[in-house]
Amino acid sequence: MSSVQNIQEGRSRPSFPFGFLRRATPGAGSPAILALLMTPGIIIVAAFFLIPLALVAMRVADGPDGWATYFVILTNGRYFASLVQTLLMSAGVTLTALILCGVCGLFLVRNRFAGRNMLMALLTLPLSFPGTVVGFMVIMLAGRQGVIGSVTDALFDEKLVFAYEISGLFIGYLYFSIPRVILAVMASAEKLDPQLEEAARSLGAPTWRVIKDVILPGLMPGLVSSGAICFATAMGAFGTAFTLATDIDVLPMVIYTEFTRNANVAVAAALSIALGAMTWAVLFAVRCFVGSSADTAARGGA
Amino acid sequence: MSTQIRLRDCAKTFGDGTRALAPFDLTIEGGETIVLLGPSGCGKTTILRMIAGLEFPDKGGVITFDGDDVTHQSIEKRRVGMVFQSYALFPNMTVAQNVAYGLKVHGVSREESDARVKDMLEMMHIEMLADRRIDQLSGGQRQRVALARAIAVQPRVLLLDEPLTALDAKLRVRLRTEINALLRKLGITAVYVTHDQEEAMALGDRIVVMQKGEIAQIGTPREIYRKPQNPFVADFVGAANRLDGQMRDGRLHIGTHVFDAVDAFDPRHGAIIDQGPVELFFRADGLSTCDAARAHVTGRVEAVSYLGERLRLTVSGIGAQAVIVDTHADDVIAPGADVHCQINPDRLTVFPVGAGAGNSAANQSAHAVS
Ligand SMILES: Nc1ncnc2c1ncn2[C@@H]1O[C@H](COP(=O)(O)OP(=O)(O)OP(=O)(O)O)[C@@H](O)[C@H]1O
Ligand SMILES: [Mg+2]
Numbered sequence: 001m002s003s004v005q006n007i008q009e010g011r012s013r014p015s016f017p018f019g020f021l022r023r024a025t026p027g028a029g030s031p032a033i034l035a036l037l038m039t040p041g042i043i044i045v046a047a048f049f050l051i052p053l054a055l056v057a058m059r060v061a062d063g064p065d066g067w068a069t070y071f072v073i074l075t076n077g078r079y080f081a082s083l084v085q086t087l088l089m090s091a092g093v094t095l096t097a098l099i100l101c102g103v104c105g106l107f108l109v110r111n112r113f114a115g116r117n118m119l120m121a122l123l124t125l126p127l128s129f130p131g132t133v134v135g136f137m138v139i140m141l142a143g144r145q146g147v148i149g150s151v152t153d154a155l156f157d158e159k160l161v162f163a164y165e166i167s168g169l170f171i172g173y174l175y176f177s178i179p180r181v182i183l184a185v186m187a188s189a190e191k192l193d194p195q196l197e198e199a200a201r202s203l204g205a206p207t208w209r210v211i212k213d214v215i216l217p218g219l220m221p222g223l224v225s226s227g228a229i230c231f232a233t234a235m236g237a238f239g240t241a242f243t244l245a246t247d248i249d250v251l252p253m254v255i256y257t258e259f260t261r262n263a264n265v266a267v268a269a270a271l272s273i274a275l276g277a278m279t280w281a282v283l284f285a286v287r288c289f290v291g292s293s294a295d296t297a298a299r300g301g302a
Numbered sequence: 303m304s305t306q307i308r309l310r311d312c313a314k315t316f317g318d319g320t321r322a323l324a325p326f327d328l329t330i331e332g333g334e335t336i337v338l339l340g341p342s343g344c345g346k347t348t349i350l351r352m353i354a355g356l357e358f359p360d361k362g363g364v365i366t367f368d369g370d371d372v373t374h375q376s377i378e379k380r381r382v383g384m385v386f387q388s389y390a391l392f393p394n395m396t397v398a399q400n401v402a403y404g405l406k407v408h409g410v411s412r413e414e415s416d417a418r419v420k421d422m423l424e425m426m427h428i429e430m431l432a433d434r435r436i437d438q439l440s441g442g443q444r445q446r447v448a449l450a451r452a453i454a455v456q457p458r459v460l461l462l463d464e465p466l467t468a469l470d471a472k473l474r475v476r477l478r479t480e481i482n483a484l485l486r487k488l489g490i491t492a493v494y495v496t497h498d499q500e501e502a503m504a505l506g507d508r509i510v511v512m513q514k515g516e517i518a519q520i521g522t523p524r525e526i527y528r529k530p531q532n533p534f535v536a537d538f539v540g541a542a543n544r545l546d547g548q549m550r551d552g553r554l555h556i557g558t559h560v561f562d563a564v565d566a567f568d569p570r571h572g573a574i575i576d577q578g579p580v581e582l583f584f585r586a587d588g589l590s591t592c593d594a595a596r597a598h599v600t601g602r603v604e605a606v607s608y609l610g611e612r613l614r615l616t617v618s619g620i621g622a623q624a625v626i627v628d629t630h631a632d633d634v635i636a637p638g639a640d641v642h643c644q645i646n647p648d649r650l651t652v653f654p655v656g657a658g659a660g661n662s663a664a665n666q667s668a669h670a671v672s
Contacts, residue, residue, distance in 0.1 A: 202377050
């Protein structure tokens with residue numbers, strides 16, 4: 001009987017999504033004070049985000065097609081292709097970066113070897129580079145005078161040049177994303193409890209199962225958050241694309257061209273809103289999916 | 303049915319050169335509960351991990367389960383159940399899923415697994431927690447889940463590394479009793495690591511006392527408690543009082559007093575000590591208070607603590623260090639008072655001076671390999 005008592009002391013926590021709000025000191029917890037404290041944040045969000053966003057959204061109506069401009073960007077082949085291309089490239093960059101950095105980050109956390117610190121410093125070096133510098137480096141690598149070009153020229157008599165197209169941009173964005181993702185992965189990997197893996201193995205789990213059931217779930221928060229940043233950056237980045245070529249059809253470049261060259265403000269505005277909305281939608285979907293898959297994993301046990 | 307574990311010539315040197323374990327032999331009989339007891343850093347966890355397959359002995363060491371050589375087998379293949387101090391429950395799964403995990407890995411059918419999980423949860427009295435998430439459990443509940451998860455796959459051996467250390471004292475005692483009953487019921491071979499002497503006594507069929515990477519003594523709880531084979535074990539199992547004496551012609555001299563019929567056994571040589579300086583180890587019951595006329599020794603009370611059923615005195619002036627003496631709870635004694643004591647010679651454990659612990663490993667092995 002006594003053991004039953006102990007079991008019932010187990011508290012069930014209500015799942016209050018804004019728990020962080022309640023962790024404040026008792027005085028700061030009252031709604032009035034909280035609202036007061038949030039005012040500066042609300043003002044900044046309104047002044048620098050909501051108002052300009054609304055203005056941009058409204059500018060669409062000034063164009064020749066009026067509100068239908070939103071529809072035009074979906075039916076016009078060039079704009080739509082650009083939308084799809086940007087989306088695919090960003091997703092590709094994100095996935096590649098997550099896989100590469102997932103493996104490397106785990107390795108770096110788990111192993112101590114000579115030159116490890118050097119390697120980490122090198123990997124995180126691009127953190128401070130602006131997109132233009134990254135673009136410049138891609139040209140040095142894969143441009144007309146690039147290293148890859150001269151090597152392939154010497155070996156196969158054919159110059160491999162891909163800096164000025166979407167694959168060059170892909171390489172640039174990947175390079176740009178690696179430090180951010182790898183740092184996030186390493187932070188999560190350090191928090192993994194080695195005994196969880198040992199427990200799984202003692203229950204007979206082979207390596208792939210340990211990765212799937214213990215390591216990946218442990219890394220998931222870091223992967224999701226850094227993947228989100230990586231994706232959003234790739235969707236909106238401009239400097240690298242601008243340095244590589246002005247005719248790469250990613251969305252930020254198209255917006256720039258419409259806005260400055262063609263003075264097509266309405267289309268530029270519509271594309272901007274579409275870019276924002278799409279990025280947001282993808283991130284939202286990922287969050288829902290990862291959240292619910294973690295949930296089903298927790299409930300269904302499939 | 304239950305698995306016998308044998309470790310032969312197992313030593314462990316870590317990659318950085320740390321010698322965690324000197325070569326030792328140990329046989330754990332099928333169905334036996336062995337407790338590894340010793341202070342921090344003495345190598346208990348290392349032995350447990352070697353049995354589990356998480357560490358491998360240095361070259362020359364051999365580990366067998368029921369005669370099968372498992373020395374180079376990895377943990378996934380050994381069928382060992384593990385319970386950790388930190389519980390190590392999968393946070394992304396519910397209680398039931400944690401318990402079912404090993405069954406899932408082994409490809410047990412859904413119906414069978416569900417039934418087994420239900421049995422396990424009932425056995426651990428946590429059936430109402432089946433759908434809880436791990437972060438919604440108390441420490442005691444978590445450890446029950448960890449136990450259920452470990453035994454659900456019917457392992458050959460159950461390995462527990464300080465499973466109760468993170469819990470409060472009362473819960474520790476209760477869970478200890480439950481674990482004891484569980485181990486008897488399952489009849490599974492179990493190795494239990496602890497640094498708590500009381501826990502070791504309560505759970506172990508035999509206790510392995512360890513010191514600095516060596517086995518200091520193996521024996522039943524009674525043997526360890528009553529017949530510690532060296533000062534280290536004596537000290538570690540609570541006989542922390544120490545006096546000096548002399549053996550002359552088989553009789554024990556303490557100060558001016560002479561005692562007959564004292565078992566003075568030198569574990570190093572397996573011989574009776576006849577002559578020479580000796581150290582005497584004893585618990586609080588080795589001395590009892592008396593009146594001045596019958597006193598063997600007299601000291602000064604340094605501190606008094608009230609333990610309810612008795613009064614515990616810290617007394618200086620009897621041995622080189624202060625000794626602990628118990629007296630009636632109703633006695634009125636203040637620090638600074640003189641206290642007269644009688645020596646109870648049958649409560650003394652006698653060692654020749656310099657019988658440091660751990661140097662009797664060869665002797666131990668003979669005991670261990672039964
Ligand atoms: N991976 C390792 N590398 C190097 N030395 C280690 C390693 N693991 C343990 N040791 C050392 O081996 C010795 C025995 O360690 P072990 O963990 O077995 O002790 P323990 O008896 O379990 O102690 P505790 O009661 O504190 O858990 C210690 O000196 C420890 O520092
Ligand atoms: Mg330990």
